[in-house]
Amino acid sequence: MNINSKSISEIIKSRTSIRTFNSDLLANEDKKKILDILKDTNLNTPFNEQEQHCRFEIVELESKSPEEKRKLGTYGFITGANQFIIGITRKSEYVKEEFGYIFEKLILEFTKQGFGTCWLGGTFNRENYAKIIDMKENEYILCISPIGIPANSRRMSDKLIRNAIKASKRKKWNTLFFEDDFSIPLTKNNAEKYAIPLEMLRLAPSAGNKQPWRILKEKNTNTFHFYWKIGKNLNYNKLHKIDMGIAVCHFDLMIQEMDLTGNWIIKQDSTFKFDQFKYVITWIGE
Ligand SMILES: Cc1cc2nc3c(=O)[nH]c(=O)nc-3n(C[C@H](O)[C@H](O)[C@H](O)COP(=O)(O)O)c2cc1C
Missing domain, CATH: 3.40.109.10 (NADH Oxidase)
Incomplete structure (x- = not known):
């Protein structure tokens, strides 16, 4: 391909x-x-x-x-x-x-x-x-x-x-992307060269347009931890791992196109553990 x-x-x-x-x-x-x-x-x-x-x-x-x-x-x-x-x-x-x-x-x-x-x-x-x-x-x-x-x-x-699930809309940056803690929104400025890959992730399709993806950037690094937010609807929760694969695909294809180098790892850091968010994967950019 x-x-x-x-x-x-x-x-x-x-x-x-x-x-x-x-x-x-x-x-x-x-x-x-x-x-x-x-x-x-x-x-x-x-x-x-x-x-x-x-x-x-x-x-x-x-x-x-x-x-x-x-x-x-x-x-x-x-x-x-x-x-x-x-x-x-x-x-x-x-x-x-x-x-x-x-x-x-x-x-x-x-x-x-x-x-x-x-x-x-x-x-x-x-x-x-x-x-x-x-x-x-x-x-x-x-x-x-x-x-x-x-x-x-x-x-x-x-x-x-489409109207019922607001299929053409996406959640705002300050609901999806964070820095160090889920109480601190990540700005486009602070995302620097990763602002575009994150924006491409934000446009991803998701089951019921629930957009469960939540991304946490470690301050002053290019390390991004990917999570999904546990929702109230169990049927949608079952599909959220698929949604995360789609989100990682959008982010990954964009960083490849931009020639941004780094590694994907699946290893949860205990400092970044949260009850209502399920950890998926981490991108460590150079
Ligand atoms: C994992 C997954 C499962 C989905 N399942 C259905 C489905 O069963 N029926 C349906 O009409 N749309 C389904 N969708 C489509 C979403 O409703 C759609 O992607 C979302 O509303 C955003 O709209 P868009 O794809 O036009 O951007 C699914 C999407 C994903 C990612």
Whole structure:
């Protein structure tokens, strides 16, 4: 995948969840582009090294009857899409974060190529999807996404969903980014060259647009600790590790594009332990 040859910030800014697709069948050339992106094997993340615990399959709905489509749980809710990408995982300590990173990287590549996508972690029928794809015993479908050409305009129910969860809005910097302690907001000035990677993180998609990410910078260093805030809704809490993988993906792709060097480590510093925030990973910039 050659995502670094185009401006990652432009791709991140142009991505949005698409639930209304052009229902024309995809041209063979487009299908090939999608398969080529999925075939990319360079999918290491800060959460896994050589071994990958996720894989992706495409399900074509063209030949399925309305009844079969209804059973998949996205019928009527996602309209016009004839193809879905199914994200399949197997157990591993950081598999949700790894999956979030990898699937988002693929989604950004699809966005770059003009395809529409929508992360789906809840509103689909896992069991019925599992019946129509080849799955091993220890595998589990984590999330899926429709893929296709976005329709010219969003339909009314799509707009209503977006309004209900304020999908186009993001929390302010002073709610998300902090310095040394969660009572001291991090300013863009103090973030210095990391202001842009943090801004790209802020634009990330998240389940229910909950934006659980909270980042703590150690003063006078380029060390950033990544956490998620425990919320009241248990269903969303279950998806927050995936949200964190997505957030790390945006931050990481941006620092790569800016040639900022450093290392990712997963090691919680006891000075930075907080009851209501779950630690995920640390970036130590040079
Ligand atoms: C892990 C995850 C799971 C999601 N699950 C669903 C879902 O089940 N149904 C849905 O309509 N949108 C789902 N979304 C999409 C979010 O609602 C959307 O990303 C958020 O509202 C921000 O809007 P945007 O993607 O247009 O920026 C999910 C997003 C993420 C990251």
